[in-house]
Amino acid sequence: MPNYQWPSADKRKVIGKRMNRVDGPAKASGRAKYTYDTVRENMLYAHSVRCPHAHAKVTSIDTSAAEKLPGVAAVHVVNGSGKEIFWAGTDVVAVAAVDEPTARDAVRLIKVEYEQLPHLVLDFKEPDLAEAEKSEWYKVAEKATQGDPAAGFQQSEVVHEGHYGSPVITHCCLETHGSIAEWPDSDHMFLHISTQNVPGIGEQVANAIGMPAANVHVHQDHVGGGFGSKLGLDPWGVIVGQLSKKTGKPVKMMLDRKPELETAGCRPSAYARVKVGAKKDGTLLAWESYSWGSGGVGGGGSPPLPYVWKVPNQQKQHVNIVNNIGPARAWRAPNHPQACVLTMCPLDDLAAKLNMDTFDFVKKNIDLLDPRSKIYSEELDVADKLMGWKARWHPRGDKTRGPVKRGLGLALHTWGGRGHSSNCDLSIHPDGSVEVKMGTQDIGTGTRTSILQVAADTLGVAIDNIKLLIGDSDYPRDSASGGSSTIGGVSSATFRAAVDAREQLFAKVAPALNAQPADLEVADGKVRVASSPGRSLSWRDACSKLGAQTITTRGTNPDPDKGDLINSGVGGVQMADVSVDTETGIVKINKMVGVQDCGLVISPKQAESQVLGAMIMGVSYALYEEKVMDQTTGTMLNSNMDTYRLAGLGDVGELVVHLMSGPGYDERGVIGIGEPPTVSPGAAISNAVANAIGVRVPYLPLTPDRVLEALETAQTEGGRA
């Protein structure tokens, strides 16, 4: 039985090496084709009539004028008369036409009438619990209690209470949602779709259309961002399927920016009133929270509170607001960024009230971070060195002169990230070329590069020697790229396939080297005898011993018989250094440090790039992002990227990433990293702002109006006191 454990550090030749992303040149040069770029022969373009009201019933639809318009191929009613609409921007009727302008003209010719129903699109106000329990706009979760909260607060010598929160934001995928469907024959559909779920989306669309899942073939080469919003079924995949079936031609539908921001997914808001208590020495004793939030008609998620900390005495109550804003979808580490803000900000305020450095407060209570106390502690020390925290930290309120104040903040986070189920077919051809086939997708995380690094390392061949095929549902079944589960799945399946293929190759080659298969190893493009490396064959010559027989192996995850390669549960620490102009309320990021563990790192550059991207996304939601809704009209006001703002390169400051690795980390196996580093930035930046200006800005994003208001409130309160 071969050894199915990851090679030790000294044996890793490609795994763990700083390799550039293999799809980089194609993406940078524009050669990489996204669904958005794809054009099929005789393709039709679809657009849809969207409901302008946040809550309404469709009362009548007249499509006759559109149907008569030359160039219109098909009209498809998505939400017919009598259907209830729960958010503005919902598709009501879709049209396929020979080109985009004709489709848009046809949309304007369709007359839909609605009966407007009462709507709610706001969520900021603290709901009255008694009222919420009676109202259909709210879903009240059960109160959860641990320990003895009343006693905990009684024993607390210092108690802090405050409001915190972050608003609804959207995913803002640069490639909007959409797909192209075509029917090669009357039973089969080919779906080219922008998705995080090549293996699973076909079945979902098939169910919606009412056809066998086996008859849907899904393909995608590249996806321009998903962040959780492209995991599951949405109306647009179904619409193109139906329109192309009706017309017998390929139909493409990609969302415009406006419906993308309005309807393609959002991250729920989360607001809370939080009370925390500790002993004078900083020992954290008690937690109480009343939280609420929304992500549309389904409500929001319930943020896991208190986040990360096992506070001995705690009580929490959450209320979900059911409103009409467009649906929530998984957003990179669902519920965690919100929970982190609602936990790390009040604890930072508590530490300030205790006259403690938050760093010391965390260390003091490190046992409450079980089971990752040790990881967090080590990460805090690394982050301290990279940020110069201990040397530079000052108590609340930068006392230097001038309007610009500087401060430091930190936050902690966790995530699971266990590898999902995955299959890899690996072939070694007699000419020495290697082929890897997997039904996974690279959602921009560097999955291609990581798979190739594992295969190259295990077979001792150069990456250029390996042809990698992914992004197609005809390839061995994989899973959706969500939950940071991809790297664990694909790396272990690839590794097992490669180990097995290597074994088979050794069996064929051993006689030629006068050795036993078990004596052989691969290194530097050679197959050689481990004990006497001089006895070797080049990879190509070795493979020629296969005769006409290609080796093909299937590696699978999970596979309990073949090594323990993956794990779950990571810890991360982030620190932010900000400057706040107290006259304008403008916050600038000077530097952020992200220290992250993710077990064994397969591809350091790709992993670091995940942390960098996460911190940039974090700066965006900490400072700029907010889905602004208008209660009167029920519509989103900033459904455009000049007012739905994202950070630019000039806004993100210096970003420093450190991955925990080596002894204590590597042997845990591979763990996903895509989501966890997105969790901390909001809280870390908010805490840094509080440290700089001496007062808490309670709500994200930290825009000038909110910063100035917090300063003003503190001044009037200070004046009164």
Added chain:
Amino acid sequence: MRAFEYTSPKEKQQAVGLLGRQWNDAEVLAGGSDLLGLMKDDIVHPKRLVNVKDMDELRGISFTPEHGLRIGSLETLIEISQDAQVKQHYPMLAHAAGDAASPQIRNVATIGGNMCQRPRCWWFRNGFGLLATGPDGKSLVPDGDNRYHAILGNEGPAYFVSPSTVAPVLIAYNASIRLFGPNGRRELPLQKFFVVPKTDGEREHDLRPNEIVTDIVVPAPPAGAKVAHYEVRQKEAFDWPYATASVLLQMSGGTVRWARVVLSHVAPVPWVSNEAAQALAGKSIFEQTADAAGQAAVANARSLGRNKHKITLARVAVKRAILQATQGGRA
């Protein structure tokens, strides 16, 4: 986008002939960085576009000490920001043009289009009309999220803010705008070009549907004038400011003889603050006098509910522009 007829005249006379008598008959197309977005979002739907980019007489930047600066309406923001004469004699203009929007937009955005660009009011851009009218016929702004709306000249019915960050600079330099229409040429002070619409059918410029902007002319600034333009903007680039202030100070020794202070993003028009100018006259500039001028600029400002911060930010913009002008900081 709706179907439209595309025309590309070579002569001014031809162009105005192709333009309509009413808005929505036709629109002038320059760089298209604003117009195309408005058409795609179905906010404006001209039946005809009159591309003016083939008219060479609308190009060129020239300067003489007697006549000052002439900028053809087709000159782009990038060209203006990099022009040696502009940089030397009108540093505040070079700065504002070079700091607007993003490089991609500056490369296509013309100065004529910049003057005529439409407000960014998010109700207007979502199809509720220039005056942001709700289903009951009332303005949506006072009760809605008006965090970016006007704090001055906001008695209604217009509450949007004038979007150009270049116009206030030109007004501070006392620029004029030249228009060409069926009756020939017309020139007016740029300040007067911006008007407050009273009904949804009106526009926010003194421009008739069949007129085009041909040039901007700017007198030579008084010798020794001190200038600065300051934008309070959250992002480093590609972001609309909360408030801007453009300041031109004519000094006499250590004191201000007279001043022009122009704000933008605070009112439906670029806002010339005589109050701030008066507060500066005869004063030497310190933090206190600069702040007093800022305070004077917003003395009549009024919050609509969610935009109180803009009063503070406008005041800071004025103060900082004044201090930068006198401290010889960035123009």
